[in-house]
Structures are given as C-alpha cells and as structure tokens.
Amino acid sequence: MKKRFKPRKKNTLLKKIIYLCLLSYIFFNLTYNLIYNIYLKKLDNKTIISHIISNTKNNTSNKLLKKYQNPSKIIKDNFVLKEPNSNSIDVVNNPQPPSIYIYSTHETESYSDKYLELYNITPTVKTASYILNDYLTDLGISSNVEKRSVTEVLHNHSWSYRFSYEASREIILNEINNNNYKLIIDLHRDSSPLNHTIVNYNGKNYAKILFVIGAEHQNYLQNNAVAEKLVNYLEQEIPGITRGITKKSGEGVNGIYNQDINSNMVLIELGGQYNEIEELNNTIEVLSRVILKYLEGE
Numbered sequence: 001m002k003k004r005f006k007p008r009k010k011n012t013l014l015k016k017i018i019y020l021c022l023l024s025y026i027f028f029n030l031t032y033n034l035i036y037n038i039y040l041k042k043l044d045n046k047t048i049i050s051h052i053i054s055n056t057k058n059n060t061s062n063k064l065l066k067k068y069q070n071p072s073k074i075i076k077d078n079f080v081l082k083e084p085n086s087n088s089i090d091v092v093n094n095p096q097p098p099s100i101y102i103y104s105t106h107e108t109e110s111y112s113d114k115y116l117e118l119y120n121i122t123p124t125v126k127t128a129s130y131i132l133n134d135y136l137t138d139l140g141i142s143s144n145v146e147k148r149s150v151t152e153v154l155h156n157h158s159w160s161y162r163f164s165y166e167a168s169r170e171i172i173l174n175e176i177n178n179n180n181y182k183l184i185i186d187l188h189r190d191s192s193p194l195n196h197t198i199v200n201y202n203g204k205n206y207a208k209i210l211f212v213i214g215a216e217h218q219n220y221l222q223n224n225a226v227a228e229k230l231v232n233y234l235e236q237e238i239p240g241i242t243r244g245i246t247k248k249s250g251e252g253v254n255g256i257y258n259q260d261i262n263s264n265m266v267l268i269e270l271g272g273q274y275n276e277i278e279e280l281n282n283t284i285e286v287l288s289r290v291i292l293k294y295l296e297g298e
Contacts, residue, residue, distance in 0.1 A: 096142050099182040099295060101175065102129045103146035105168040105258075109189045112276045123277050125187050128270055131281060132187075135288035141295065144179075146171060169258050176262050182295055183226070184265040186257065188212075190272040197272035198279060199240040206286070207271025207279040209234060210243040214267075216255030220247070222263035229297070230266065233290040241283065243269075 104125045111123040129145050136143045153167035154160070168186070176184060190197055190210060197208050211227040213220055227245045234242050249255045259265045270287075271280055 098142040098144045098179065100136060100141060100143035100291065101146070101172075101179070101181045101184045102132060102143060102187055103168065103172055103185075104129060104187045105150060105164050106188055107150050110273065111189060111271065111280060112274050114276050116277060123280065125189055125270070127277075128189075128280055128284060129187050132185075132284045132288060135285055136291065139288055139292050141288075141292060144175075146175070165254050165256075165258055169261070172258065173261060176265075181262070182264060183291060184262055186265065186267045188267060188269045189275075190269040192272045194272065194274040196243070197275055199238070201238045201240065204282055205279045206238055206241050207275040207283045208241060208243050209271075209283065209287070210269040211245040212257065212267040212269060213245060213247045214255050214257040214259050215247040215249040217260035219263055220259065223259045223265060226264055227266050229294055230290060233293050234286065237286050237290060241286065 107124070107126055109125045111128075113122045116123065133143050133145050148171045150164055150167045150171065153170055154163060157163070157167070159167060172184075199206050199208050211231060213224045213227055224245065224247070231242050231245060248257070257267050259267070270283065
C-alpha cells in the first residue's frame with residue numbers, strides 16, 4: 001500500500017512547484033508593469049518616442065510592432081516632439097530663409113491615442129505640425145513651427161475659447177508681417193465622424209484634408225486660389241484625400257480666420273478626432289511633397 005501512494009506524493013509536490021512558479025511569474029509581471037508604467041509617466045516626450053521607435057524595431061512581441069511593421073508609420077523617423085516654449089519659434093536648422101510657417105489656433109485639438117495610450121501620449125495638431133516640419137526638412141524646405149501658446153494668451157486676457165482667433169492673431173501678426181512666407185498654415189483637426197475623415201488608397205489609410213477659407217474679407221479669393229492649387233496637387237497624388245474647400249461666412253462662424261493678414265494663408269483641417277497617428281503620418285508625408293510642388297510652381 002505504501003508503494004502505491006508514493007507516486008501521489010510526488011505528483012502533489014510537482015503540482016505545488018508548478019503553482020508556485022505560476023504565482024511567481026504573475027507577481028513578477030504585475031510588479032514589472034506597475035513600475036514600468038510609473039516610470040514611463042515620468043519621462044519626457046522625447047525619451048518616450050525614442051522608446052517607442054526602439055521597441056518597435058527590436059521587440060517582436062510589442063503591441064505597436066503587431067500593428068505597424070515599420071516604425072516610421074507610427075512617428076516619422078527621428079521625429080522629436082518638442083516641448084512648448086512660450087518665448088520662441090522653432091526654427092529648422094537650414095541656411096535658407098523659411099518658406100513655410102505653421103501654427104495652430106486650436107492647439108489642443110487631439111487625435112486618437114490608439115496604440116499610443118500605453119506610452120501616455122495623445123497626438124495633437126501640434127504633434128502633426130512637427131511631423132510636417134520634419135518631412136519638409138527632409139525635402140530641403142525650411143519651415144517655422146510656432147511654439148508660443150494660444151492657450152496662454154487666452155489665459156492672460158481672461159478670454160474664453162471663442163476668442164482663440166483673436167489670441168492667435170496676437171502671436172502671428174508680427175511674425176507674418178516681418179517674414180516673406182510662401183505658405184502659412186493654420187493646422188486644425190475636424191470633429192466629423194471617421195467615415196468622413198479617412199480614405200483608403202492602394203491598401204493604405206490616409207486622414208482626409210479639408211481647406212477652410214474665411215469669405216468675410218475683401219481678398220479672400222486670393223487665399224482660395226492657394227487652397228485650390230493645393231487641393232489639385234493633393235488629388236493628383238491620392239484621389240479622394242481631400243474634402244475640398246469650404247468657404248465660411250455669416251452668423252455663427254469667424255468668417256476671416258486671420259486670413260486677411262496674408263493672401264498665402266490657409267486653414268487646414270487634417271483628419272478628425274478618430275484618426276490614428278499612422279493615418280496622419282501618411283497624409284502629412286503626401287502634404288509635404290505637395291508643398292514642395294506648390295513652391296516650385298510659384
């Protein structure tokens with residue numbers, strides 16, 4: 001009888017060892033993830049983005065790699081999300097005078113953080129501005145991205161959000177008047193549903209672009225002509241990538257959007273709140289090529 005029960009004791013001991021190993025593994029993973037997330041939240045954006053790119057390249061189990069096989073589809077290679085500086089403009093290190101000026105009146109407008117929420121990153125129109133800046137630099141185009149905060153101007157004047165265009169005007173007026181910019185972009189994102197802000201072309205998703213022109217100033221047709229050229233170039237690249245041009249006037253809208261300052265100014269709605277970073281990146285890459293074509297045609 002004793003011999004018959006010996007194997008049972010061995011099996012019981014083996015089960016205990018397996019259970020202990022499983023518990024240790026679960027405890028280790030929970031502890032690691034807790035420390036990992038706390039640590040990530042303390043990192044600056046530059047370090048986090050470098051971490052994303054590094055992990056996407058090297059870790060086959062990474063969630064991002066499963067979604068995007070190429071890290072440049074997440075964020076443009078070598079892209080660095082720069083922290084805002086209330087007293088300066090980010091100037092690309094390029095010997096030629098800047099041709100493009102990019103700013104965002106509604107600088108807090110954000111996109112989907114899908115596949116980036118793990119890294120505590122929510123892409124905004126400011127993020128998109130720096131990605132565009134980076135692509136333009138690759139093409140040899142010098143550009144300025146406005147770093148001064150519209151939100152800060154609103155706060156300083158105790159203005160509500162509806163005075164955003166008055167606030168951005170304070171920031172951009174001298175900058176535009178003192179420089180010979182060939183194209184000035186006020187970058188926004190739309191709030192339309194995803195089926196209005198996405199297009200698939202040859203198996204790749206793109207965030208759609210809508211141009212908005214304020215029709216309540218006497219020279220708006222010149223701004224509209226700039227938008228028409230850009231729309232034509234964009235549609236030649238990717239059919240259906242734009243939603244055309246909408247002209248705004250009348251009650252309930254701004255009607256000018258500061259475009260009376262310069263005839264080379266356009267307002268671009270890049271995608272919407274449900275677009276992902278990959279879709280934005282795909283469109284921005286196309287937009288940068290179109291801007292080059294536009295400048296060469298001037």
